[in-house]
Amino acid sequence: MAGWPFAGRAAELTRLGQIARESALVIAGPAGAGKSRLAAEIVEGFPQGEFTVARVSATGSANGIPYGALAHLLPAESPGGMTNPLRWAAEAISVRGRRLLLAVDDAHLLDAASAATVRYLVANAGAYLVATVRTGEHVPDAVASLWKDGFAVRSEIGPLTAEDTALMLHARLGGPVDDTTLQRLYRATEGNALLVRELVGAALDSGELAEERGMWRLAGVPAPGPRLTELIQERIGKLSGVQAAVLEYVALAEPLGLRPLTALCGAAAVEEAEARGLVRVEAAGRRAEVRLAHPLYGEVARAQCPSLRRRSRFAALARTHERYGAHRREDPLRLTLWRIESGLGAPPGPLLKACRLAWAAHDYPLALRLGHLAVTAGGGLEASLLLATVLDNAQLPDEARAVLDALPTPVEPAQRVQVTLAKASNLAWGMNRLGGALALLSAEVPELAVRRLSLLASATRPAEALNLADALLDAGGLEAGQVAQVLNARALALVQLGRIGEGVAVLRTALADGSWRDGVPVLVSPLHSTWAMAGLFSGDLRMTREAVASMSAAEADQHGWSRGEGSLALWRGQLAMAEGRPRTALSVLHAAAHHPTATTVGGCMGAYAAALAMRGDAAGARAALTEARRRNRPTWTAFTRWAELTDIAIATASGQTSEAAHLAAEAAASARLDGLPGFELLALHDLVRLNAAGSSTVVRLSELRFLGIRAETTYRQARWARDPEGLTEVAREWAAQGFTLFAAETAARAAAVLRRDGTERRRRNAETLALEYLTACEDADTLPLHSLGAPDLTPRLWEVVHLVVSGLSNREIGERLHLSKRTIDNHLRTIYMRTGIPERSQLGRLLLLRRR
Incomplete structure (x- = not known):
């Protein structure tokens, strides 16, 4: 890993470094896992000046030469008449007056004599050892006996997290x-x-x-580039013809059923490929499936498969699949795709079915390809409407409009309804013309009413949406996909109205019934978004985490679905901010916020601005919010509510506290007027965080406690704004709910109250509590935290803090300050006790506080 700074594996480095100082250490792991670099870091951690390091790099080329691996450590000539070469070699390597540290890389490649010498030095001469071996390779008996006989600890390392x-x-x-x-x-x-x-x-x-x-x-x-391709080929090794066929078939059609693969290549070839670690066989219900052992094997195999052989492979896959029958839901899609890739083609019917399956799987590039083929093959109106729908959902509204404009005027009423639905969706989401879309949907037709309902809910008109949803459900006669759309809109309206429990119950019902997923697969995203928002409004972050995890699983195999990617990023970012982790939020939101076309760009960019404001970057946040407003789709009017909250955060980050309080009061009043208690609560909470909540705010917060624990805790914080004991209790409540930044802010507020009127001990306890919470908040830098002063440390203790943050060990700090390691250990214990910070990795927070 030359040229790459060492990073990661901090816990392993600490654990294994401790082992290496107490016993010989052998690090085992697969090729490329980073064993050598980890071992080198452990060796570097030994005190300089106390050890002589003997570095050994074993190679296969020197494996047959006695003492070949140790040649650079031994004299050019051995003494004549030597009767004990093992002891001679050990004494030649040992250094008098210093302890010997052997650093042996790839110890599984040691020749027998070198391996015996290493064992002798460790077992008989007290040498320290940090060695690496490759998992699955034969290890010389002398090396293996080190851990078998208790002279060394063998520790397996896995891949990086x-x-x-x-x-x-x-x-x-x-x-x-x-x-x-x-x-x-x-x-x-x-x-x-x-x-x-x-x-x-x-x-x-x-x-x-x-x-x-x-x-x-x-x-x-x-x-993969040329070097990586060579590495993969080296790892794969030389393959027989049938083994290469196994690899190619699986690379082209993963996952591939074991039965058809065996029919194509033979059972022996599949077994050999599995034994060599090229593929793995997994149970999938009552069927066994074969997958590649590593994703990059497929990249290399596909890139090196010639065009004609690729076509032949796909044709064989299609024939074999037809012979064994297509029994699984996704089989028609796979079979149609293989026929196309082989050049056999497919008629409109299978192409339409395959397109719907690809769309349901959220594979948009494939769905678009199949949709275009279905239109070209003569699929008619059905194919054109499906293609236009997929184009709209793929954020290609102009292309969708071109397909719709090219349609002849439909004759049948049912066809006219389908065309109207497609045009309305294109107007609302693709062309940013919500009014025009609602006008198209004004006829009293159930299918049109369902789409109108969806747009009303997205436009944050919850009372109107709820009435229409209830009327549609009462009337009955809706198909499964239409019922799901109504439930989706109803759940969103209920959550927006503050009826959190009812809304969550509705969306859980919709998600539990999967009968709609093939017809309207895009509902996966809004249903989960409503679920995540319900947790945020109510203060149940476990609910939001559950929603985000479920959305991640539902979209795990999506490809090219920018709307789904954006929705998932938005709620992962919102969750990270609620937990006080703006750096994580920015990383999660970055790609979605800067997407060139997605309908979710405005929301994600707005959340990106909020995360910047949380870090104290007012200028960056203001620029990002301006861009978000420019790019938001007017159909999603809830964006304006989130943008108002971000305006408050930007004003606060700019130090304009009066303006921030004014904006918060205006946002709360507007949300109350429109019947949106969840957004009202968030705005009122900002007033409380700014310490600007008057008696009327406290009264209103008391009325909003029906929303859940977040409203209850906000009310208590406002009520106890000048009571340090009450604020400390509220801080612990925020922490218990997962709102760690709010906990830090509230504890800091308690310390500020005590600074004016309280004992030194109580103030320090409050500051310590605030610091404890703040250490989990990444680089959050909000106004309520600015009252939190740096702890009272002596100049020497601050010097130690700076050196720890710079990355020095306690021994190195002692050498720098001409103090013993024990003294530095004691200084650190004092720092931890006075600040409440539990470990050295979190001491950087103290420097941020000191710079204020």
Whole structure:
């Protein structure tokens, strides 16, 4: 990993570093996991001047030469008449007066003599050892006996976590990557450090990975470059013809049923491919499916499969699949796609069915391809309407309008209704003409009324939407997809009206019934969004987390669905901000906020602005909100409510507290007038956070307690605005609910009250509590926190804080300050006790407080 700073694996580095100081250590892991770099960091952590480090890099080429791995550590000539070469080698390597530290990389490749010498030095001469071995490889008996006989600890390391991968990328690129880029790279490499390095190198060389507005972003799907392709080919190894066929078939059609794959390649070939780690076999209901052992195997196999052989493979897949029968829901889609790829083609009927299945799976590029083919193949009005619908949902409104304009005037009433529905959706979401869409939907036809209802709910007209929803449900006669659309609108209206429990019950009913998913798959996104918003309004962040997790699972295999990606990013970002994590929110929102066409851009950019304001970046937040207002779709009028709240945050971050309080009061009054108690609560809470809530605000908050625990806690905070004990209790309540930033702010407010009228001990306790909560809030920097002063530390203790934050160990700090390590340990314990900060990794927060 030369050229890449070490990052991530902090817990493993600490744990294994401690083991290495107490016993010999052998780090085991798969190729490319980062064993060598981790071992090097552990070795660097040993006190300088106390150890002589003997570095050994074993190789396969020297494996057959006695002492080949140790040749650079031994004299050029051995003494004549030597009767004990093992002891001679050990004594030649040992250094008198210093302890010996052996750093052995790839110890599984040691020749027998070198392995025996390493064992002798550890077991008999007291040498320290940090070694690496590759999992699954034969290890010399002398090395294996070290952990078997208790002289060493063998520790297995796995792939990097997503969090460690993010740290690694940040260290290499000099800045954060957005969350979408991180997830793409992590899925492609499965956390293998070597593959991360090579894939990032290829993306940098091609220009696909570039910095955009302060974050690194990957354009499209990462593709392996020549070096990475060579690494994958080396890992795959030389394959027989039938093994190569197994790899190609699975790469082209993953997941592929075990039975058809066996029919194509033979059972022996599939078993050999599994044994070699090329594929893995998984249970899928009553059927076994075969998948690639690593995603990048497929990238390489597909890239190297010639065109004619690829067509032949797809034709064989189609024939075999037809022979065994298409029994699963997705089989018609796969079969149609394989026929197209093989050049056999498909008639309109199967193409239409395949297009609907691809749309239901949220694979928009494939659905659009199949839709165009269905129209070309003579699918008629049905194909054109389906294509226009998919185009609209793919954020391509102009193309959808062109398809609709080319339609002949339908004769049948049912066809006219379908055309009207398509044109209304295009007007509302694609062309930003909500009024025109509602006018098209004015006829008293159930199908049109359902679409009108959906638009009314999105336009934040909950009372009107609820009345229409109830009337439609009472009338009955609706199809499953129409019922789901009504339930979706009804749930949103109920939540907007503050009837949280009723709204959540309705949306859970809709999500539990999957009969609508093929007809209106896009409902997955708004149903989950309403669910997430219900948790945010009520203060039940567990509900919001559950909604976000469910939405992530429902969209796990989506491809090119920018609206779904945007909705998921929006609520992940909102959740992160509610938890006081603006840095995470910005990473999650970055790609969706800067999407070129998605209808969700305005909302995501608005949330992005709110996260910037939470970090104290008023100028950046103001620019982002201006762009959000420019790009928002007027059909989604709830955006204006979120934008008003962001205006309050920007004014606060600018230090304009009077203006912020005025904006908060106006936003609350407007929301109350329009019957939107959830938004009213959020605005009133901002008044409370600004310490600007009067008696009328307290009264109104008391009336809003029906919304849930968030309203109850906000009311208590407003009521006890000058009671430090009450504020401290409220701070703990916010923390228990997961609103950690609000907890820190409220504890800081309690400390400010005590600073004017209270004992030193009580003030310090409140400040310590605020710091405890603030350490979990990433880089949040809001106005209520500004009253929180830096803790009272001596100049020497502040010096220690600065050196810890710079990355020095306690021993290194002691050397810098000419103090013993024990003294530094004691200083740190004093710092922890006075500040309430539990560990060194969080001491950077103190420097932020000191700079204010």
